[in-house]
Amino acid sequence: MTDETTDVTAEAPEAGGEHEPLALVSGKPVVDLPKDLYIPPDALAVFLESFEGPLDLLLYLIRRQNMNILDIDVSEITRQYMDYISAVEAMRFELAAEYLVMAATLAEIKSRMLLPRQESEDEEEIDPRAELIRRLQQYERFKQAAEDIDELPRMDRDTFHGSAALPKLPTSQPHPDVDMKELLLALQGVLQRADLFTSHHVEREKLSTRERMSHILSVLQGDHFVSFESLFTPEEGRLGVVVSFLATLELIKEQLIEIVQADVLGPIHVRARAAN
Amino acid sequence: MNEEHLARLQAIVEAALLAAGKPLSVDQLRGLFSEEERPARQVMEHVLTMLEKSCEGRGFELKNVASGYRLQVRQEFAPWIRRLFEEKPQRYSRALLETLALIAYRQPITRGEIEEIRGVTVSSNIIRTLAEREWVRVVGHRDVPGRPAMYATTRQFLDYFNLTGLDELPPLSEIRDLEEIGREMEENMQGEIEFDSSEQTFH
């Protein structure tokens, strides 16, 4: 029996309840049953699973007798332990090796104590009773610590993380950085594929014209006429006016805008051909 | 119903709304209480009003939405909250960069025209990403069937690349020199690779 049987998903004994006998038959705890009564196998199975090993069982027996660990009546504890073991064996439950090793240890301690004490020259020898007590004490500390940890205020049982719904968040993804070189390499790639290097030579001047074309188009957003003059900004100087004019011509050529003049020498108006 | 009792109800309701992580209806809130201590609907509504007032000046507020009440972080704090969820910026795809380059050099240009040059469809995602970044915008529609939108670059685009105008974009003739730059970059990369794995040889 390892503690596989008492993993988180398995039924675990109630915290704090492990000092009580887990199965009662006719009001008597199962631990006494081997001598007096027939043990219902179910009860024994529950009993068997409720201990975390031989040290835990021993602690239980000691507590039940109101004994101090340092003051164990080894004979009595050994008798009870053996009764338990033999009951379990009689039921043919598989018993972990740890329980049998403990049975042997107890038997050894008991037999030693029946012998007169000898002044041992062999001081190195570990007193098995002292060793047992040391292990029981050690185990008891951590058994207690486990109970203490279980008592700590814990998330999702004693407290809950407070959270509120999020407001609308602006794009949380920061924008990637782009290097001009990357942009040009991309353009180079696409132009090479399209074999556009020779046929569509984009020049500097042409680019400022195209920029102005975009600008004029954005001014012409909507289904309204704008006076031809308003497309020009004299403050830009001659070059600016020429660029605007070229852009307008290009837009007319590309049939993106239309020009209307109601009367001869009357005001000229411009509007986008495809209104939004 | 004394004040102390109401204050306690208010605290329990607040705790529940913070723990639930979803809106709770008045009846769901009342369901938190055992039958004997369950407040009437009116009382619960009063408690919710109290709670709403108590959130004034705080980081969150009580909102009444379709499925009930919820506590929500105030919209005004979104600029700070956003930083909690920021991820490392990714890189733009080749397709996006090509699209951007074509819009920059051939504007105003429709999606169809970009597709014609690139030889593949341009995904709506790419256009949306570029528009969200405010690098491109629609400047009009071409007067052909379907009236496709024409795209152009923006001032923000120029600002990002430190240009005062499109005419400062490198001319295509320079782009030819890029082949050299491309080779250079490749060589640099090789250098790195060689450094990483000095046993390998490149020819």
Place this chain on the structure above:
Amino acid sequence: MNEEHLARLQAIVEAALLAAGKPLSVDQLRGLFSEEERPARQVMEHVLTMLEKSCEGRGFELKNVASGYRLQVRQEFAPWIRRLFEEKPQRYSRALLETLALIAYRQPITRGEIEEIRGVTVSSNIIRTLAEREWVRVVGHRDVPGRPAMYATTRQFLDYFNLTGLDELPPLSEIRDLEEIGREMEENMQGEIEFDSSEQTFH
């Protein structure tokens, strides 16, 4: 630093803690602000104290745990809040808790060392569950045959149990030093032997 400004910082911090869904450290909170407006550590700590006070009498409180600060439901309201959830809170077996206690108090510790103290085999399931919950992790291997893994607890473990550090764990019960025990035992044994063998006579 005027009061209005501090109150605003407090609201932003509260908003962030409610939005994050996990504890935030002082530095993480400071990171929400751009460099120019970033409050000094001391200011942030002051704001946290203000926030803590402002939660008095409410359904939640500010709690300092290992990985930072979080706003959480006050323990006294847990009985009502639990009714929100259909599932009962997870219970842990004694085997799991004892293993966890040994790792917490005796870290770094190997599985063999745990088994020695508990007197039984530790199932792999338990170690796996603890690791999956991110409560324990392998921090190294002991330099003995088989090089067994050494386990230690994590920050998440401390966070889950509302602790800021291992020093906040409940103190281990005292163990009397062995020499003293040895002396006592000798006396006891003598007594017992005399008692056990009262019929016998020794000369």
